[in-house]
Amino acid sequence: MALKQKSGETAREAKKRRLVGFAKTDEGVEANKCIKIFLVSSKDEVGAKDGFCIDPMDLNQFFGEDGKIYGYKDLMINIWLSSVSFYAYADISYASAVDGGKGITDLKLALQDIFGEALLEKIDFLQTFSTESHCVRSIISAGTVLRSYSINEDAESSDNLSDGSFIEHQVVRMELCSLPVGLLYSRLVPLTFLLIDGSSPIDVTDSKWDIYFAVKKIQSQTGDYDLRLLGFATVYRFYHHPESTRLRLSQILVLPPYQGEGHGRRLLEAVNSVAIAENVYDLTVEEPSEYLQYLRSCFDTLRLLDFEPIKPAINSVASLLRTCSVSKKSCKSLARPPTHAIDTVRQKLKINKIQFLRCWDILIYLNLNSKDRKIMENFKASISTRLQSDVFDKDTKSKGKLLIEVPNDYDHDMTFVVYCSQNGEESDCLNGAQADLEQQLNKLVDKQLEDIVEIAEKVSSLRS
Template sequence: MGQKQQPTADPIAEPKKRRRVGFSNIADAGVEAKECIKIYLVSRKEEVDSADSFCIDPIDLSSFFDEDGKIYGYQGLKITIWVSCVSFHAYADITFQSTADGGKGITDLKAALQRIFAETIIENKDDFLLTFSTETNLIRSIISSGEILKHKASNGHINNSNSHLEAANSDVEVVRMVVGSTAAGHLYSCLIPLVLLLVDGSSPIDVIDSRWELYVLIQKKPDQQGEIQCRLLGFTAIYRFFHYPESSRLRLSQILVLPPYQHKGYGRYLLEVLNNVAVSEDVYDLTVEEPLDYFQHVRTCVDIPRLLVFDPIQHAVSSVVSCMKEGKLSKKIHIPRFMPPPSVINDVRKSLKINKKQFLKCWEVLIYLALDPVDKYMEDYVSVISKRVKDDIIGKDSGTAGKRLIEVPGDYDQEMSFVMCRSQAGEASSVQMDENETTQEEQLRQLVDERVKEIKLIAQKVSVH
């Protein structure tokens, strides 16, 4: 087969125009929502556009935008959002240089913001500023139908001084409201944007379910005219479960102290009031839904002083401490876990409403506090903590049963077909950390170190108070 004949070049022929095909090497990479959005909490209209306004930072906004959490199609995008602490309305100021579809479309900013703020967002800035005067009595009006709860200190006396709070000269109250009521439902609806933004992994509660209760933390302060104003500092949402035969269980589902008032003792104050409610109403217990580490720390710091003055556990703690002082536990093959007796666990739940899981976290702190001098027995104490952590993570080697997963055949999804059962004594657990023994030991050591550090921190804070 011959080659295709190439045309002969004509030196005097007019050169043909060539079409230039360009390929853009600039793709729209998008911008992270948190990089172009700033959210401010403001209590007065003068704080809007002010450099002194309180900025909520850091905050994760990725879940409210495209699948990868980015905004596309904008150049020089800047979104500033103000949220009123008076009416809880919001206003968004959106500016950008230009828009262009770079291959992933142009993000609908209005729709994205409404996924967060819904009907609380106001499009006109002047209307937003007007709410600072028209809605000034919103909180006072809403809580007027609620029940004011007195705070009772751990010694049993009513405490109205709030001396442990940074704002000692303020009048701080907790008001309980049933969410099924119109007022409480309206208040929670106003707070939903802050719940979505500031409470990890949260979703709005059912505002028509009367088993939900709001415990609203407010501060009463006179304004320049001498009129008492109510400022919302935070709240917690509690669900009241029925417990057979005629009791109830309280479960803390959401708790939020507004960012400007955090780290001032208000979260602790809320927890103390909830403990008082649980005891005074003789509920079965008070539990917490998936507590984060920081909240768990505060919760334990609240519970330890209550346990220290609870007589039924003193003998159990003293017994453990005596055993630990007898000899070198760290040199023994089998280290006991020193669990509290079941009767003590039950007494704590019945009298203090602290459930078993929480009490066991406090139990290790109580033992640490009772070891005097603690440095002398620290090696044995760490051995006991290490034994407990190892049992919890990879199962028990002997004496009692651990847990393991067994895969079973299934037509639906092989990866999701399993049953959980208890391992018999001596059986290996299928819960694994790392196949490398050295790495596994290092991971366990790190977990133990973190737990001991947390215990020491709690003990230090409790001793100071």
């Protein structure tokens, strides 16, 4: 009876049984893994998956805190960016869109945050290849040509083509507050978001902003010509007390297809030439990337190698480092360029003090025999002495005090503590911290030497 009852209950349960499924939580997909951006110069290239694909810094930053897109299965986003008009079109495809517990990402809104009004529908985008075919020429042709150049160092500033037309590369300077220039820059802003780490748009209504364009001018036999934008740099004018100004390079970008051809260097040369011609106080760079700092150091070192007023100082230091032994006191005097050299370089070449100090070590290295172990030991000692005085000084008057950086959840470079000992006596804590700093200093010196050698080798190759 009991078994029957159980059997009956089981039958009823089986009859009522339902298949219950538990929905899997939507894990989302990283924007970097489902978005591709192609730079195109004609409508025929739109839709071709073998076009020039841009490698952006980080697309995840535009999609929430975790950088993920939610609610889509098999999502693929191909974005076509015109190198003619700098308008964009996004082709979005997916198998299905379902809220898996974290909502459905508004893709159109997210992409508009990147591209703004430059993001168009496909029909409108394709039309820009005809309606906006000369937009770069119509705007930039009104600017001031600062210099013409060739990407081939052995060629003249223009190259003849087989059809009788010729190519000329130029750097053109314009005021960013001009309405047409400001509108063109607004279309370039997405590229700064995608390709410059930490970039933010600038105020185009501020009259203190200038923009420098690197362009390719293609001129036919009939005299008609077109301009193709290769890159640009934005520069701001600051007031410097009492009656001067200083220039700050804010953004510099060469479009990916044209990188490695020397256009970034030409933009830097043009900005420096303006700084010298207008006799500004100096030229600085706003938070340069590692590569920009490398490029800038190569360029400035080349200029300094031919700058006669500092050659006696360089030769004097190099001569002392070639001696058999250099005392600690001598290292301290060799660690920095003389004050008159710093002032002369700033006045004549507009290279600020910090940048000159970077180049100074490279200039000294280029005047030494890098294969001589003793000379290199002396050179390393001089660098170590300067960095030691920059980071910490054992002979500081604040005896018994030590500044130590400590990590935090926000920005470890901005947090520090001060250790103080009683009656100026060194504690075990201070001794331990001092040892850690010395270890960090040694690593810093080794990294500095690696950078010096890398830039020196590049400079030597450019001069050969």
